[in-house]
Each structure stands twice: as structure tokens, then as C-alpha cells.
Amino acid sequence: MTTADLNSIALMENIAQSRPSQRCRVAFPLQWMHGTKDSATVYFELEPKEEVGSHTDSAEEILLVLEGSVEATVGEETVHAEKGQLVLVPKMVPHNVKNTGSSTARIFGFFGGANSIVATFDHGWGPEGERIFDTAALVAS
Numbered sequence: 001m002t003t004a005d006l007n008s009i010a011l012m013e014n015i016a017q018s019r020p021s022q023r024c025r026v027a028f029p030l031q032w033m034h035g036t037k038d039s040a041t042v043y044f045e046l047e048p049k050e051e052v053g054s055h056t057d058s059a060e061e062i063l064l065v066l067e068g069s070v071e072a073t074v075g076e077e078t079v080h081a082e083k084g085q086l087v088l089v090p091k092m093v094p095h096n097v098k099n100t101g102s103s104t105a106r107i108f109g110f111f112g113g114a115n116s117i118v119a120t121f122d123h124g125w126g127p128e129g130e131r132i133f134d135t136a137a138l139v140a141s
Helices: none
Strands: 012-016 019-027 039-046 055-057 061-067 069-074 077-082 086-089 095-099 105-112 118-125 130-134
Touching: 012 118, 019 118, 039 095, 055 095, 061 069, 061 077, 069 086, 069 105, 077 086, 095 105
Parallel strands: none
Antiparallel strands: 012 019, 019 039, 039 105, 055 118, 061 086, 061 105, 069 077, 069 095, 118 130
16 A cells, blocks of 8 residues: 655755745655556645746646645636635646745645646746656656
8 A cells, every 4th residue: 555644755845046936845745656557646835925836737636725825826717725625727727826824835736647747837946947847757765
């Protein structure tokens, strides 16, 4: 049986050099390298005023707010979501999540129909400005 503990998972810190508010801590608890065949997951944390940054994903995603208060933009629509609420993000539709609260926001995402995900960001991450993130490139730890 494969399991993941979100309370002790190691998070990678991502920062967009060109946009200081585009910053998050992220992990991919269940992916192809853990044995998934038709689904994948992402877990991320945002501090107040931080955002993931506008991007598209190669698979449909359902976001579950575990803690905090966020603004989710999907396509041209923006909604406020809090603990216990879900947001549907269709495949290849631009979306962003921003922490609008005063405490850390914790979000869990479920991807259906794919065991690896390609995310393409409007603004790149890190000093190199990398815009494309492919979970198939992750190495199991």
C-alpha cells in the first residue's frame, strides 16, 4: 500500500525571481514514481500575499483548501475559497491561487487521468526563469 503524510512531507521552495509574490512551498506526494497509473497529486503552501502564479496544467485538477483563505482564478473567473472548499480547474485552462488571508494557506490538488503533469507558467521560477515544470522529471526520494 502506498501512503503519504502531509504533516511530514519535505517541501521544495519555489520563487519567481521576476515576481516576488510568486512563491510557494510544494511537494508531489503521489505521482508516477510512487506507482500511480491514472492520477497524481500536489500539495502546496502559500504565505499571506503569496501566489502560485498563472499557469496551465496538462490534466484536470481539483483543488482542496485544507487551511487558510485563498483567491482562485480559473480562466476569467475568480472565487474566494476557504478551508473545506473545492475548486475545479479544467485541463489547459490558465489558473492561479493567491493567499488572501493572514495565515499560511495549505492546498491539496488532485489530478485525474494522468500520472505525470506538465505545468506551463506565465512567469518562470528560479534564477533561470524556468517556465515548464514536468513531474515526469522528478526523481523518487
